[in-house]
Ligand SMILES: Nc1ncnc2c1ncn2[C@@H]1O[C@H](COP(=O)(O)OP(=O)(O)OP(=O)(O)O)[C@@H](O)[C@H]1O
């Protein structure tokens with residue numbers, strides 16, 4: 127079990143828990159390139175990791191003609207994407223904003239890079255479980271809801287992605303609202319059943 | 320003329336040749352014999368520069384082999400060599416074996432080289448084997464192709480290193496006949512062989528080597544019939 | 560059902576997935592073929608230099624062989640792709656990194672260089688199996704070292720090592736799948752891509768396996784024809 131992007135195709139082969147996080151597919155670019163909009167990426171070489179929904183989003187966008195990259199370069203891992211960016215093989219690397227911010231912070235010069243202010247796709251995150259085991263899925267869902275209700279979820283979010291966390295990603299209002307709306311009354315000792 | 324003066328050679332610590340002196344005049348046939356390991360093959364390989372020697376001097380037509388300015392490749396064109404195990408090129412036909420060096424070294428045209436090769440095959444008695452591969456020839460036929468291959472370069476000297484010792488008895492004669500003809504036509508020859516019949520027919524001089532030294536030398540009558548040294552007597556007893 | 564996976568072989572015919580596999584195959588063939596040409600000629604050259612009388616050429620070719628055959632190919636590929644352009648300095652390196660399709664060219668080159676070291680080793684074994692007298696027989700006709708290798712020894716040695724060379728040629732197609740890790744969309748890459756898109760990885764992988772098998776058998780057949788054409792008459796086991 128691991129967290130992964132919820133897609134319909136994947137749903138056909140496995141079961142997903144409730145969605146507990148949203149990530150944006152966007153780009154990490156050199157700051158001095160001044161990229162503000164998707165059109166600014168026309169004629170640029172963009173990269174993404176193999177077998178990610180981010181790559182799919184970039185490819186689909188290019189196929190639909192929404193932007194015209196010079197080349198789409200596939201890397202094996204995110205650090206390799208960063209390496210490709212730094213060595214000038216690509217001008218923009220795409221994955222989830224959270225991961226891109228992580229890559230940026232780990233670089234020697236985090237200020238040379240920026241994530242662009244737009245996103246090309248939104249990805250719901252959920253836990254993936256084996257198909258047809260609904261008891262297990264219920265258990266996971268209840269755990270998520272319980273942690274939101276007790277505030278544990280927000281504590282953890284702050285620890286990792288709060289302003290002083292490892293990868294600061296501000297929690298948007300929409301996301302916060304979504305979390306609150308998901309919670310239904312749940313007894314503190316639900317797992318005893 | 321080949322002049323060998325006081326030649327000494329070592330393989331590491333081991334001395335293979337000790338104070339070898341010998342002169343081979345044009346047109347002469349010299350037979351070298353001696354027990355296994357006595358240095359006969361090594362001496363032949365020194366004469367065409369396939370092996371270096373450490374002391375002394377070898378002159379071929381007045382040109383020293385140990386002189387760094389000497390072009391050994393050029394020199395070898397004049398000295399043909401025939402090996403115990405034929406050493407034909409197995410992926411080439413008899414004809415290709417013979418024409419290769421004339422075409423590549425002498426830059427002969429393919430037609431000229433072929434014509435010459437056919438003449439040589441005629442001369443060694445197997446013109447019908449021109450397109451056969453070595454594996455499809457008998458040992459005697461292979462050795463005759465090897466002789467033709469050497470002759471194709473029109474050498475002034477021919478060296479034979481036990482050319483018949485890998486052959487069945489019935490094939491030995493066909494090779495020796497070719498060699499005898501060559502000698503009678505005036506080729507200068509240096510032959511390592513224990514074939515007494517050949518020595519009797521054409522040898523001008525017989526050299527007996529043992530432990531890297533020339534122990535005895537003489538004519539056929541002198542050596543084979545009346546050997547002087549004990550080693551030669553022993554050796555002859557074994558091969559006869 | 561007891562088997563939590565629904566097979567859907569139709570994924571292999573459905574578009575664009577079927578086309579993807581064929582596109583991947585085409586790239587695999589291109590990489591393998593061109594890399595093999597590089598590997599063959601470079602391998603013969605390096606293998607020959609290892610036995611020549613010139614000491615420093617021997618040293619260089621031995622160093623080449625040992626370096627390239629002792630480092631895993633995956634590592635070499637990463638090195639050439641990410642560090643390779645830096646060898647040429649800052650500005651030229653940047654220009655190299657601009658080349659469209661760089662990963663494809665690097666894959667060919669890296670695979671060629673790696674396989675060349677293996678071909679060189681087979682060459683050396685081939686040379687070693689030729690007797691000393693055979694070499695001397697060639698030289699005794701007045702041919703130079705170059706002529707000896709060019710016209711007799713190399714053609715002879717190559718014929719001896721056709722069977723191991725066939726194996727290397729097969730291996731080059733299999734190793735080309737490693738190019739996936741630098742984003743070359745060859746056959747394995749495509750089967751993984753189908754997996755990522757459809758979650759039908761087993762079908763895609765099976766499809767790729769069958770294609771590799773057919774490709775391999777074709778190579779074996781082709782090399783068999785070459786072997787029959789070039790075999791040394793009379794050599795044991797070749798009739
Ligand atoms: N390349 C070499 N390195 C070291 N020792 C060698 C080499 N070639 C020959 N020898 C040794 O030198 C000695 C003479 O060898 P050579 O082949 O000249 O003898 P030979 O008289 O031709 O013997 P045979 O009748 O067996 O052919 C032998 O003891 C042999 O082992």
Ligand SMILES: [Mg+2]
Nearest residue numbers: 359360361480
């Ligand atoms: Mg000998």
